[in-house]
Amino acid sequence: MGLMTSLRNRAGLVIFVIGLAIIAFLLGDIINVGTPFWQSSQNEVGSVNGESIDYQTFNAQVDQTNAMYQQQMGGTVSPQMRGFAVQQVWNQYLTQNLLNQEVSKIGLQVGKDELNSMLFGNNPSPQIVQAFTNPETGQFDRNYLNMVVEQSKSNPEIQAQWEGLLTNVHDERLNQKYTNLINNSIYTTALEAEYDYNSRNKLANFKYVMLDYASVNDSEINLTDADYKEYYDKNKKAFSNPEETRTIEYTLFDAAPTAADSSSVLAEIQKLKTELAESTNDSSFVSIHSETKYPVRFYSKGQISPGLDSVAFTAAAGTVIGPVLNDNTYEIAKVIQVKTSPDSVNASHILLNPVAEGGVDKAQAKADSIVNLLQGGASFTALAVEFSADPGSKDNGGELGTITRGMIEELDEVLFDGQTGDVKVVTTNYGVHIVKVNRQIGRSPIAKLAIVDRAIHPSKETTDAAYSKANEFFSAVTTGDFDQIAKQQNVTILKNERTTAMDNMFSGVEVPRDLIRWAFQADKGQLGERIYESDNHFIVARLAEVQPKGIQSLESVKPLIEPVVKNLVKARMLKEKMNNAINGSSSIDQIGEKLQKNVQSVENVALANPVIPGVAMEGRVVGTLFGLQPNKPSDAIEGKQGVYAVQVVGFSNPSALAGEELQNQQKQLTSTKAQRSWSVILKALQDNAKIVDNRIRFY
Numbered sequence: 053m054g055l056m057t058s059l060r061n062r063a064g065l066v067i068f069v070i071g072l073a074i075i076a077f078l079l080g081d082i083i084n085v086g087t088p089f090w091q092s093s094q095n096e097v098g099s100v101n102g103e104s105i106d107y108q109t110f111n112a113q114v115d116q117t118n119a120m121y122q123q124q125m126g127g128t129v130s131p132q133m134r135g136f137a138v139q140q141v142w143n144q145y146l147t148q149n150l151l152n153q154e155v156s157k158i159g160l161q162v163g164k165d166e167l168n169s170m171l172f173g174n175n176p177s178p179q180i181v182q183a184f185t186n187p188e189t190g191q192f193d194r195n196y197l198n199m200v201v202e203q204s205k206s207n208p209e210i211q212a213q214w215e216g217l218l219t220n221v222h223d224e225r226l227n228q229k230y231t232n233l234i235n236n237s238i239y240t241t242a243l244e245a246e247y248d249y250n251s252r253n254k255l256a257n258f259k260y261v262m263l264d265y266a267s268v269n270d271s272e273i274n275l276t277d278a279d280y281k282e283y284y285d286k287n288k289k290a291f292s293n294p295e296e297t298r299t300i301e302y303t304l305f306d307a308a309p310t311a312a313d314s315s316s317v318l319a320e321i322q323k324l325k326t327e328l329a330e331s332t333n334d335s336s337f338v339s340i341h342s343e344t345k346y347p348v349r350f351y352s353k354g355q356i357s358p359g360l361d362s363v364a365f366t367a368a369a370g371t372v373i374g375p376v377l378n379d380n381t382y383e384i385a386k387v388i389q390v391k392t393s394p395d396s397v398n399a400s401h402i403l404l405n406p407v408a409e410g411g412v413d414k415a416q417a418k419a420d421s422i423v424n425l426l427q428g429g430a431s432f433t434a435l436a437v438e439f440s441a442d443p444g445s446k447d448n449g450g451e452l453g454t455i456t457r458g459m460i461e462e463l464d465e466v467l468f469d470g471q472t473g474d475v476k477v478v479t480t481n482y483g484v485h486i487v488k489v490n491r492q493i494g495r496s497p498i499a500k501l502a503i504v505d506r507a508i509h510p511s512k513e514t515t516d517a518a519y520s521k522a523n524e525f526f527s528a529v530t531t532g533d534f535d536q537i538a539k540q541q542n543v544t545i546l547k548n549e550r551t552t553a554m555d556n557m558f559s560g561v562e563v564p565r566d567l568i569r570w571a572f573q574a575d576k577g578q579l580g581e582r583i584y585e586s587d588n589h590f591i592v593a594r595l596a597e598v599q600p601k602g603i604q605s606l607e608s609v610k611p612l613i614e615p616v617v618k619n620l621v622k623a624r625m626l627k628e629k630m631n632n633a634i635n636g637s638s639s640i641d642q643i644g645e646k647l648q649k650n651v652q653s654v655e656n657v658a659l660a661n662p663v664i665p666g667v668a669m670e671g672r673v674v675g676t677l678f679g680l681q682p683n684k685p686s687d688a689i690e691g692k693q694g695v696y697a698v699q700v701v702g703f704s705n706p707s708a709l710a711g712e713e714l715q716n717q718q719k720q721l722t723s724t725k726a727q728r729s730w731s732v733i734l735k736a737l738q739d740n741a742k743i744v745d746n747r748i749r750f751y
Contacts, residue, residue, distance in 0.1 A: 395494035
C-alpha cells in the first residue's frame with residue numbers, strides 16, 4: 053500500500069479504536085464477569101447467552117489495541133497496559149454482543165440501500181467521513197473513498213480493512229436505531245420537573261444538635277449476632293457479588309534497588325560519560341552501551357527528558373551533558389550539533405515502486421529521469437498523476453501535506469535541511485521518492501544527540517538477600533502456621549480483598565498473572581505453589597477467602613460491616629439519650645442545654661446536595677428537615693456521623709415554574725435521562741444475561 057494511504061488508514065483506525073475505547077471505558081464499571089475457568093470450552097474466551105467469543109478473534113483485537121497503546125505511548129507496552137487492552141476488548145465484545153442480541157430480538161435491521169447511503173450518499177456515516185478526510189484540507193475526500201473501494205477488490209489487506217469498516221458502520225447504525233427507540237420512550241412529567249427544580253433551588257436554614265458516634269467508646273458496646281443480622285437483612289442487596297472474587301493474604305519481600313545499587317549505576321554512567329566524550333563512533337557507542345538505544349538523530353525541545361531538555365539546546369558541540377536522573381534511570385547525552393530547523397514542512401512526492409520498476413537501480417534511474425523533466429519545466433502535479441505509486445497522494449498532485457521531523461527519517465535531510473523549491477531523490481522502505489519541498493514552516497532549535505541511559509536495577513546481592521528472606525518464610529509456612537510464623541519472623545501480612553480474575557495490582561504493587569491464576573484454582577487456606585516474583589518484590593501468598601457470585605453470606609461479610617454495625621448499636625444508645633432531651637423541650641436550644649452541646653446553625657442547604665458543612669453528607673437528616681414545620685424540633689434522627697435533632701429556622705422558596713421555564717426543565721431532565729439510559733440499559737441486559745468469562749485461562 054502507498055505511503056499516505058498507509059498513514060491515513062492507520063490514523064483513521066487509531067481514531068476509531070480510541071472512540072470505541074472511550075465508550076468501553078465509560079461503560080466498563082457496569083460490566084460483570086465471572087464463571088470459573090475450569091468449566092469452560094478450551095477455545096472460548098467467554099460467551100454471552102451462549103454466543104461464543106473465540107480466542108483467536110478476541111486475541112487479534114487485543115493485539116491491535118496493544119499496538120495502538122504502543123503507538124500512542126512509544127516503547128514497549130507493560131503487562132499492566134496489556135491487561136487494560138484485554139479489559140477494553142472484553143467490554144467491547146460484551147457491549148456489542150448484548151446489543152446485537154437485543155436488536156435482533158426486536159427486529160431492527162439495516163437495509164442494503166440504507167447502508168449504501170451511509171457509505172456513498174450525501175450524508176455519509178461519521179466513521180466514513182473520519183476515515184476518508186484529507187488531512188491537509190480537512191475535507192471529506194470521495195475520490196479517496198472510491199479508490200479504496202476499487203483497491204479492496206484486488207488487495208486482501210485493504211479488503212479486510214474495508215470489510216471491518218463496513219461492519220462498524222452497520223453496527224453503528226443499528227445501535228443508533230436502538231438508541232433512538234429508547235430515547236423516544238423517555239419522558240419527564242411536569243410533576244417530576246417541579247420536584248427536581250425545587251430540590252435544587254429550595255433552600256433551608258436550620259439548627260441542629262449532634263451526638264457523635266465517636267463519643268461512645270467501642271468498649272462500651274456489645275455486638276450480638278442479632279445486631280449483625282439486623283443490618284445484613286436490611287442491606288442484603290448491597291452484598292451481591294457480580295462475579296466471583298477472592299481474598300488473598302500475602303507478604304512482600306522488597307527487592308527494590310538500594311542506595312548502594314543506585315551509587316553503583318551512577319558510577320557506571322559517569323565512566324560511560326568519559327568514554328562517550330572520547331568516542332569517534334557515537335551510533336555504535338549508543339548501540340553497545342545504552343539500554344534504550346535511542347537513535348542518534350536531531351531532537352526538538354520536548355522530545356527528551358526534562359533534565360536533558362533544559363541543557364541540550366544551549367550546550368556546545370562535543371559536550372556530554374548529565375548524568376540526570378529520569379524515572380529511576382540515569383541518562384547522559386553527547387551534543388553533536390545544535391542548529392535551528394523548520395518546525396514542519398509542506399511537501400510533495402512521486403513514489404516509485406522498485407518491484408514494479410524491476411529493482412531499486414531501475415527505479416532510481418527512472419527517478420533521475422523524472423527530475424530531469426522537472427528541471428526542464430514539466431509539471432510536478434502532472435508527473436505525480438502519471439507516475440506515482442502512492443494512491444493516497446497522486447490524485448492531489450503528489451501533495452503529502454504538512455510533515456514534522458522524524459516521521460520518515462530518510463526524508464528529514466531533504467525536507468528540513470534543504471531549501472524551499474528543492475527537488476531530490478530519496479530511497480526509503482516505501483520505495484524511491486522524488487521529493488519537492490513546497491514550504492518550510494517556523495523555526496526552532498534542534499540538537500543532534502547521542503543518548504545513553506542506564507536504569508537502576510537491583511544488584512544480585514540485593515535480589516539474593518530479598519529472595520533468601522522470602523524463601524525462609526515460604527519454607528517455614530509450608531508446614532507451619534502462616535500467621536504465627538509471620539509474627540515470629542517480623543513479616544507483615546497484607547490482604548487484597550475481593551480480588552477479581554483479571555486483577556494485576558495489589559495496593560499499587562504489580563503482581564504476576566500466574567499468582568492470580570493460582571488463586572482462582574486454589575481452595576480456601578491453601579498456600580501459593582511457589583514464591584512469586586514481581587518487578588521489585590518477591591511474594592508469598594495464601595488464599596484466605598472465596599466470595600462466590602451472588603449474595604454473600606452474613607459470616608463472610610461480618611468483618612466488612614463491623615464498623616457500621618457498631619454505629620448501629622451506638623445509635624440506639626444515643627437515640628435514647630437524644631429522645632430524653634427532646635422530651636418536654638420546645639426548641640432546639642433547650643435540647644442543646646439538656647445535652648450540654650452547642651447548637652450549630654446552617655444556612656442555604658438544598659435537598660439535592662444534602663451536606664452538613666464540616667460534618668458529612670447526611671441525606672436522612674436533610675431529607676427529614678425538608679418535611680418539618682419551622683421552629684419545631686424534630687425527633688432523634690440516625691445519621692452517618694451520629695444522632696441528630698434538627699429545627700428548621702425557615703425556607704427560601706424559589707419562584708414557581710410555569711410555561712416555557714417548565715418546558716425547558718422537562719427537556720433538560722429528559723436529556724439527562726437519555727444520557728444515562730445507555731448505562732442503565734446495558735446493566736439491565738447484563739443482569740439478565742448468562743455471561744461466561746474464561747479470560748483467566750488465556751491472560
